[in-house]
Amino acid sequence: QMCIRDRYQRRVHGDQGFVIKMAGSGYDYDVSTLSPEGKIYQVEYAMKATENSSTILGMVCKDGVLLGTEKLIVSEMMVSGSDRRVYSVTKQIGMVITGLLPDGRCLIDRAKEESASFQKQYGIPITGKVLADRIAQFMHMNTIYLWARPYGCNIIIASLDEGTGPALHLIDPSGQCFGYFGCAAGKGRQIARNEIEKLGSKNLTCKECAFHLAKILHKCHEEMKEKKFELEMSWICPESGMVHQMLPKDIQKELEARAQETLEKEAMADVQSQIMKNINICLLYTSD
Amino acid sequence: MESTDRFVPVRDGTTIMAVVYDGGVMLGADSRTTEGSLVYNRVSDKIEPIHKRIFCLRSGNSSHTQKIAQLCRLYVSQLGSELEQAPPVYSAAKIIQSFIYNYKSFLSAAMICAGWDPVKGPQIYTVPLGGTLVREKIATGGSGSAYMSGFVDTHFKEGMTRKECRDFMIQSISLAMFRDSSSGGIIRLVDITKDGVSREYISHDQLPLKQPLSLIH
Numbered sequence: 437q438m439c440i441r442d443r444y445q446r447r448v449h450g451d452q453g454f455v456i457k458m459a460g461s462g463y464d465y466d467v468s469t470l471s472p473e474g475k476i477y478q479v480e481y482a483m484k485a486t487e488n489s490s491t492i493l494g495m496v497c498k499d500g501v502l503l504g505t506e507k508l509i510v511s512e513m514m515v516s517g518s519d520r521r522v523y524s525v526t527k528q529i530g531m532v533i534t535g536l537l538p539d540g541r542c543l544i545d546r547a548k549e550e551s552a553s554f555q556k557q558y559g560i561p562i563t564g565k566v567l568a569d570r571i572a573q574f575m576h577m578n579t580i581y582l583w584a585r586p587y588g589c590n591i592i593i594a595s596l597d598e599g600t601g602p603a604l605h606l607i608d609p610s611g612q613c614f615g616y617f618g619c620a621a622g623k624g625r626q627i628a629r630n631e632i633e634k635l636g637s638k639n640l641t642c643k644e645c646a647f648h649l650a651k652i653l654h655k656c657h658e659e660m661k662e663k664k665f666e667l668e669m670s671w672i673c674p675e676s677g678m679v680h681q682m683l684p685k686d687i688q689k690e691l692e693a694r695a696q697e698t699l700e701k702e703a704m705a706d707v708q709s710q711i712m713k714n715i716n717i718c719l720l721y722t723s724d
Numbered sequence: 725m726e727s728t729d730r731f732v733p734v735r736d737g738t739t740i741m742a743v744v745y746d747g748g749v750m751l752g753a754d755s756r757t758t759e760g761s762l763v764y765n766r767v768s769d770k771i772e773p774i775h776k777r778i779f780c781l782r783s784g785n786s787s788h789t790q791k792i793a794q795l796c797r798l799y800v801s802q803l804g805s806e807l808e809q810a811p812p813v814y815s816a817a818k819i820i821q822s823f824i825y826n827y828k829s830f831l832s833a834a835m836i837c838a839g840w841d842p843v844k845g846p847q848i849y850t851v852p853l854g855g856t857l858v859r860e861k862i863a864t865g866g867s868g869s870a871y872m873s874g875f876v877d878t879h880f881k882e883g884m885t886r887k888e889c890r891d892f893m894i895q896s897i898s899l900a901m902f903r904d905s906s907s908g909g910i911i912r913l914v915d916i917t918k919d920g921v922s923r924e925y926i927s928h929d930q931l932p933l934k935q936p937l938s939l940i941h
Contacts, residue, residue: 558803558811559818566806599809599843 482609485588486535491624500673535589564595568605576611624656642673737906739868748917755909778839817849825855868900
């Protein structure tokens with residue numbers, strides 16, 4: 437006696453539906469199905485798409501907000517700068533995407549439309565929180581209906597409003613949206629989050645924090661040292677005229693050079709302290 | 725045109741006025757609504773609430789202005805719940821402007837939107853018949869405003885106290901009501917500050933000008 441769902445599986449997927457027992461074991465064929473444990477597997481798979489992608493991070497500082505991402509250089513023949521990840525949605529709101537990039541670009545277009553229609557109707561620029569809520573709702577809509585799939589990207593929205601000041605919002609494929617003082621997503625998120633937590637207590641300005649974020653992005657990339665990568669960073673702060681702007685190229689180069697130097701020094705310091713430990717151990721053994 | 729003879733729209737002939745003083749903004753209006761030469765309502769309320777600290781004054785065709793104020797209230801309440809803070813007065817004025825401008829060939833409405841918000845403090849925005857949006861420290865409107873413009877231009881000063889502002893407005897509106905046949909009744913006043921909103925009305929026997937001034941003794 438087969439239940440309706442099993443009969444459907446057998447008819448649609450044939451015997452394969454039963455032989456291949458994947459993690460979802462039959463409850464993951466569409467986003468409108470909940471599993472018995474209460475999970476929506478399609479949404480979880482969408483989140484997996486973002487887990488293995490480029491690291492993105494953001495940080496709220498004393499006088500503004502910063503965004504950053506690392507980009508693997510896919511081909512030497514690609515025109516540098518054509519693979520954009522960080523976009524300006526309005527003058528004072530920026531967005532960075534990770535995961536399936538075309539999905540992300542679609543969401544950025546949507547964000548621009550929402551901002552424009554809000555400004556047209558209410559006469560004031562949209563605030564970061566309202567935009568983040570709207571985009572989160574929009575992403576969530578794709579997790580309810582049978583005919584759509586979830587957006588496979590994580591988004592960080594950075595904003596600077598007259599009333600509420602600098603803000604950061606992280607949205608994941610399920611449509612969950614939270615405000616943060618510092619957040620990260622993508623492959624290196626664990627390392628990034630630990631480092632950002634340490635930064636949080638220091639109460640830095642954007643200029644000082646940009647160096648630290650460059651360092652964190654380089655650190656996140658250390659596992660794949662052989663692959664070339666470049667950084668894309670942006671800020672909204674007094675140095676940029678309180679407007680969302682990419683970090684000027686010369687400042688970025690200088691920060692990256694400093695970041696690499698510091699990381700190398702720290703690595704050397706690590707190695708040296710290891711050597712000292714070993715020497716001490718040797719001395720312990722050799723002294724009678 | 726025959727249709728205009730038989731159907732005379734209900735109009736707020738009106739004198740309306742809003743003044744920013746030191747600490748808030750005060751709105752004042754008369755209370756006469758006319759249908760041709762009939763005084764349809766002698767105690768009407770032309771000061772409409774839009775939000776907790778935002779009000780608007782209506783002049784022109786009553787039905788048009790009431791509808792615009794209703795729609796403005798709807799949109800501003802949506803904005804307030806989305807922003808989760810006091811909506812800006814500018815947004816309320818923008819919504820009124822979008823109606824009056826886009827439907828100007830169908831509407832006969834001139835409105836003044838005034839209020840207080842935490843970012844810009846007390847503000848007044850006028851939206852006259854064509855749909856311009858202008859921010860002002862003092863705004864007058866309606867048919868009676870012409871009769872008080874001399875007085876207002878002479879006696880208005882920025883940063884008045886609440887008492888000075890109240891006396892100034894009562895005097896101006898009385899002068900307008902005295903000379904304009906479409907304005908009369910009582911004076912309604914609404915005072916909006918950071919701490920709250922208070923309403924009052926000045927009844928006929930308390931108006932400064934009670935007796936018609938006779939030129940020949």
